[in-house]
Amino acid sequence: MSGLLAGKNILVTGVITDASIGFQVARLAQEEGAEVVLTGFGRVSLVERFAKRLPKPVPVIELDVQNGEHLATLADRVAEQLGEGMTLDGVVHSIAFAPQDALGGNFLETPWESVATAVEVSAYSLKSLTMALLPLLERRGGSVVGMDFDARVAWPKYDWMGVSKAALEATARYLARDLGEKNIRVNLVSAGPIKSMAAKSIPGFDELANVWNTRAPIGWDLSDAEPAARGVVALLSDWFPKTTGEVVHVDGGVHMMGA
Numbered sequence: 001m002s003g004l005l006a007g008k009n010i011l012v013t014g015v016i017t018d019a020s021i022g023f024q025v026a027r028l029a030q031e032e033g034a035e036v037v038l039t040g041f042g043r044v045s046l047v048e049r050f051a052k053r054l055p056k057p058v059p060v061i062e063l064d065v066q067n068g069e070h071l072a073t074l075a076d077r078v079a080e081q082l083g084e085g086m087t088l089d090g091v092v093h094s095i096a097f098a099p100q101d102a103l104g105g106n107f108l109e110t111p112w113e114s115v116a117t118a119v120e121v122s123a124y125s126l127k128s129l130t131m132a133l134l135p136l137l138e139r140r141g142g143s144v145v146g147m148d149f150d151a152r153v154a155w156p157k158y159d160w161m162g163v164s165k166a167a168l169e170a171t172a173r174y175l176a177r178d179l180g181e182k183n184i185r186v187n188l189v190s191a192g193p194i195k196s197m198a199a200k201s202i203p204g205f206d207e208l209a210n211v212w213n214t215r216a217p218i219g220w221d222l223s224d225a226e227p228a229a230r231g232v233v234a235l236l237s238d239w240f241p242k243t244t245g246e247v248v249h250v251d252g253g254v255h256m257m258g259a
Contacts, residue, residue, distance in 0.1 A: 003034075004234070005237055006032070009036075009090075010034045010236060011088060012092040013039045013094050014092070015040070020225065022038075028230060036058045039061050040063070041063060041095075065095060065125035065129060066125075071128055074129075074133060087142075089140070090142050090144070093130075094146075095125050096161065097118065098160055098164065100203075102117075102160035102161065103160070107160065118160045122161065122164035122165065122167075124171065126144075126146050126171045127171055130175055130184075134179075134182075137184055143236045144179075145189060145236055146172055146188045147228075148190040148191070149165050150165075150254075150255050151166035152255075157207065157208070158202070158208065172245065176244040185235075185241075185244040186244055187245070187248060188246070189249075190248065192250070193208060194222060194223075194224075195223055196225070212251070212254055230250075231250040
């Protein structure tokens with residue numbers, strides 16, 4: 001079978017609906033020859049329902065990144081789906097969450113408990129997920145790709161999620177440093193905003209998205225997750241064999257535009 005990911009096994013997190021970047025990554029990965037395993041949080045049956053829209057059937061494994069037992073057993077559960085002796089070649093981290101009081105202009109009043117949740121789920125989980133899967137990844141090396149949102153500036157109402165994304169970027173760099181000797185690459189794709197289920201939970205999302213309506217030099221379609229997904233698939237492939245600790249912007253060029 002030909003394709004960028006031919007012969008590879010890829011685990012994709014963060015698929016909620018077919019509008020999500022994670023879903024489009026899973027679809028493109030299959031089209032490029034990969035075998036895909038999905039994880040679902042909470043409403044696993046919902047993920048399974050949307051997974052049926054992929055080109056080929058995929059297993060869905062329950063995963064709460066705040067659940068130590070889920071993480072401790074993850075490698076075994078993935079291996080059970082892949083088959084004995086198989087490796088994992090790629091991991092897509094598309095996981096983020098912040099309580100409502102950590103968003104929406106409440107930055108100065110947000111309690112630590114909410115900040116801690118945002119950072120644990122949105123940033124620390126890149127490390128915990130990668131380490132949980134290390135027994136499968138280290139057999140022949142692989143690629144870990146996380147979903148980012150430009151953390152160099154303070155966005156309207158993004159608040160502690162913005163801080164969490166900055167922490168995600170730092171986490172990716174340190175993971176890239178420490179896992180390089182195992183031939184494991186760790187990179188991020190900083191995507192423009194997508195009108196997904198996750199976006200609906202962000203207060204002021206329309207205000208944020210309007211930046212892309214007016215500032216993207218090559219344009220940006222809020223309803224099209226495929227460009228970001230293509231960036232992820234490229235980083236999962238062997239076409240970036242010596243790229244690690246990088247943030248690749250797939251945002252229509254907004255990141256480089258001056259004020």
